[in-house]
Amino acid sequence: MILDLKRIFANENSSLDIEHSLDMSDVDFMGNYPLKKPIKISGSVFNRASVVSLNLNIEYAFASPCDRCGVDTEHNHTVIVDKLLATAIERQESDTIITIPDMKLDVDEFVYSEVILDLPSKHLCKDSCKGICFKCGKNLNEGECNCETREVDPRLAKLMELLDN
Numbered sequence: 001m002i003l004d005l006k007r008i009f010a011n012e013n014s015s016l017d018i019e020h021s022l023d024m025s026d027v028d029f030m031g032n033y034p035l036k037k038p039i040k041i042s043g044s045v046f047n048r049a050s051v052v053s054l055n056l057n058i059e060y061a062f063a064s065p066c067d068r069c070g071v072d073t074e075h076n077h078t079v080i081v082d083k084l085l086a087t088a089i090e091r092q093e094s095d096t097i098i099t100i101p102d103m104k105l106d107v108d109e110f111v112y113s114e115v116i117l118d119l120p121s122k123h124l125c126k127d128s129c130k131g132i133c134f135k136c137g138k139n140l141n142e143g144e145c146n147c148e149t150r151e152v153d154p155r156l157a158k159l160m161e162l163l164d165n
Protein backbone atom coordinates (compact mmCIF):
# COMPACT_ATOMS: atom_id res chain seq x y z
CA MET A 1 0.00 0.00 0.00
CA ILE A 2 1.44 3.33 -1.05
CA LEU A 3 0.06 6.46 0.61
CA ASP A 4 0.17 9.71 -1.30
CA LEU A 5 0.66 12.31 1.44
CA LYS A 6 0.68 15.52 -0.63
CA ARG A 7 -2.63 16.58 0.90
CA ILE A 8 -1.29 16.02 4.42
CA PHE A 9 1.91 17.96 3.77
CA ALA A 10 -0.07 20.82 2.23
CA ASN A 11 -2.68 21.20 4.98
CA GLU A 12 -2.02 21.94 8.62
CA ASN A 13 -4.12 19.87 11.02
CA SER A 14 -4.97 17.35 8.34
CA SER A 15 -4.68 13.68 9.09
CA LEU A 16 -5.10 10.30 7.52
CA ASP A 17 -6.04 7.15 9.42
CA ILE A 18 -4.30 3.93 8.52
CA GLU A 19 -5.87 0.51 8.98
CA HIS A 20 -4.08 -2.13 7.05
CA SER A 21 -2.83 -5.67 7.12
CA LEU A 22 0.19 -7.22 5.52
CA ASP A 23 0.90 -10.82 4.63
CA MET A 24 4.41 -11.83 5.68
CA SER A 25 3.77 -15.57 5.78
CA ASP A 26 6.55 -16.18 3.25
CA VAL A 27 9.25 -14.76 5.55
CA ASP A 28 11.77 -17.49 6.32
CA PHE A 29 13.30 -17.14 9.77
CA MET A 30 15.96 -19.75 10.47
CA GLY A 31 14.08 -22.40 8.53
CA ASN A 32 10.65 -21.52 9.92
CA TYR A 33 7.80 -19.38 8.66
CA PRO A 34 6.82 -17.74 11.95
CA LEU A 35 4.56 -14.96 10.61
CA LYS A 36 1.60 -17.14 9.74
CA LYS A 37 -1.05 -14.57 10.60
CA PRO A 38 -1.38 -11.25 8.75
CA ILE A 39 0.45 -8.32 10.34
CA LYS A 40 -2.04 -5.80 11.78
CA ILE A 41 -1.27 -2.14 11.24
CA SER A 42 -3.21 0.79 12.67
CA GLY A 43 -2.40 4.43 13.21
CA SER A 44 -2.29 7.71 11.38
CA VAL A 45 -0.31 10.34 9.57
CA PHE A 46 -0.99 13.88 10.72
CA ASN A 47 0.22 17.41 10.20
CA ARG A 48 0.60 19.61 13.31
CA ALA A 49 2.09 23.03 12.72
CA SER A 50 3.60 21.80 9.46
CA VAL A 51 5.33 18.89 11.12
CA VAL A 52 4.13 15.62 9.64
CA SER A 53 4.19 12.62 11.94
CA LEU A 54 3.62 8.95 11.43
CA ASN A 55 2.26 6.96 14.36
CA LEU A 56 1.67 3.27 13.90
CA ASN A 57 0.95 0.21 15.97
CA ILE A 58 2.23 -2.87 14.22
CA GLU A 59 1.03 -6.12 15.76
CA TYR A 60 2.33 -9.49 14.75
CA ALA A 61 2.12 -13.03 16.03
CA PHE A 62 5.36 -14.99 16.08
CA ALA A 63 4.75 -18.74 15.92
CA SER A 64 7.71 -21.05 16.08
CA PRO A 65 9.05 -23.90 18.20
CA CYS A 66 10.37 -22.88 21.62
CA ASP A 67 14.15 -22.37 21.47
CA ARG A 68 14.68 -24.66 24.45
CA CYS A 69 12.04 -27.41 24.36
CA GLY A 70 10.80 -27.29 20.77
CA VAL A 71 7.10 -27.05 21.60
CA ASP A 72 5.09 -24.95 19.15
CA THR A 73 4.73 -21.53 20.73
CA GLU A 74 3.06 -18.32 19.61
CA HIS A 75 3.62 -14.89 21.13
CA ASN A 76 2.20 -11.54 20.08
CA HIS A 77 4.55 -8.62 19.58
CA THR A 78 3.85 -4.94 19.04
CA VAL A 79 6.07 -2.41 17.33
CA ILE A 80 5.26 1.21 18.16
CA VAL A 81 6.27 3.60 15.42
CA ASP A 82 6.59 7.29 16.18
CA LYS A 83 8.41 9.04 13.34
CA LEU A 84 8.53 12.31 11.51
CA LEU A 85 8.11 12.45 7.76
CA ALA A 86 10.25 14.89 5.81
CA THR A 87 10.45 15.68 2.12
CA ALA A 88 14.13 16.61 2.13
CA ILE A 89 17.10 14.91 3.68
CA GLU A 90 17.94 16.54 6.98
CA ARG A 91 21.43 17.76 7.75
CA GLN A 92 21.83 15.13 10.40
CA GLU A 93 20.87 11.57 9.81
CA SER A 94 18.23 10.52 12.23
CA ASP A 95 16.37 7.37 13.16
CA THR A 96 13.28 9.40 13.90
CA ILE A 97 12.89 10.91 10.44
CA ILE A 98 11.73 9.14 7.32
CA THR A 99 12.58 10.97 4.14
CA ILE A 100 9.99 10.76 1.38
CA PRO A 101 10.97 13.28 -1.35
CA ASP A 102 7.90 12.44 -3.47
CA MET A 103 5.55 12.57 -0.44
CA LYS A 104 4.65 8.94 -0.96
CA LEU A 105 5.04 6.40 1.80
CA ASP A 106 5.25 2.73 0.94
CA VAL A 107 3.56 1.38 4.07
CA ASP A 108 4.13 -2.27 3.17
CA GLU A 109 7.85 -1.83 2.63
CA PHE A 110 8.19 0.23 5.82
CA VAL A 111 6.20 -2.22 7.96
CA TYR A 112 8.05 -5.16 6.45
CA SER A 113 11.45 -3.86 7.53
CA GLU A 114 10.18 -2.74 10.97
CA VAL A 115 8.88 -6.25 11.64
CA ILE A 116 12.05 -7.95 10.35
CA LEU A 117 14.14 -5.76 12.69
CA ASP A 118 11.86 -6.58 15.60
CA LEU A 119 11.79 -10.37 15.22
CA PRO A 120 12.66 -11.89 18.58
CA SER A 121 16.16 -13.27 19.09
CA LYS A 122 14.84 -15.42 21.92
CA HIS A 123 11.57 -17.32 21.66
CA LEU A 124 10.54 -19.39 24.67
CA CYS A 125 7.24 -21.12 25.53
CA LYS A 126 7.69 -19.49 28.96
CA ASP A 127 10.60 -17.74 30.65
CA SER A 128 11.05 -20.63 33.03
CA CYS A 129 11.15 -23.26 30.27
CA LYS A 130 13.40 -26.09 31.43
CA GLY A 131 14.15 -27.31 27.92
CA ILE A 132 14.71 -30.92 26.99
CA CYS A 133 17.12 -33.41 28.48
CA PHE A 134 20.01 -33.55 26.04
CA LYS A 135 20.53 -37.19 26.92
CA CYS A 136 17.08 -38.78 26.63
CA GLY A 137 15.21 -35.97 24.90
CA LYS A 138 12.43 -35.72 27.49
CA ASN A 139 10.66 -32.37 27.75
CA LEU A 140 11.65 -31.39 31.28
CA ASN A 141 8.63 -29.09 31.64
CA GLU A 142 6.55 -32.26 31.82
CA GLY A 143 8.62 -33.70 34.63
CA GLU A 144 12.12 -34.82 35.40
CA CYS A 145 13.81 -37.70 33.71
CA ASN A 146 16.12 -40.22 35.33
CA CYS A 147 19.32 -39.11 33.65
CA GLU A 148 22.05 -38.17 36.13
CA THR A 149 23.42 -35.39 33.96
CA ARG A 150 20.12 -33.59 33.48
CA GLU A 151 21.19 -30.40 35.18
CA VAL A 152 24.57 -30.20 33.51
CA ASP A 153 25.25 -27.70 30.79
CA PRO A 154 25.83 -29.55 27.47
CA ARG A 155 29.31 -28.02 27.14
CA LEU A 156 30.22 -29.18 30.65
CA ALA A 157 28.79 -32.60 29.89
CA LYS A 158 31.15 -32.92 26.96
CA LEU A 159 34.06 -32.03 29.22
CA MET A 160 32.96 -34.55 31.82
CA GLU A 161 32.77 -37.22 29.15
CA LEU A 162 36.35 -36.47 28.19
CA LEU A 163 37.46 -36.60 31.82
CA ASP A 164 35.69 -39.90 32.30
CA ASN A 165 37.61 -41.60 29.51
Ligand SMILES: [Zn+2]
Binds near residue numbers: 071126129130131
Ligand atom coordinates in the same frame (compact mmCIF):
# COMPACT_ATOMS: atom_id res chain seq x y z
ZN1 LIG B 1 9.96 -24.31 26.00
Ligand SMILES: [Zn+2]
Binds near residue numbers: 133134136137138
Ligand atom coordinates in the same frame (compact mmCIF):
# COMPACT_ATOMS: atom_id res chain seq x y z
ZN1 LIG C 1 17.03 -37.45 30.47
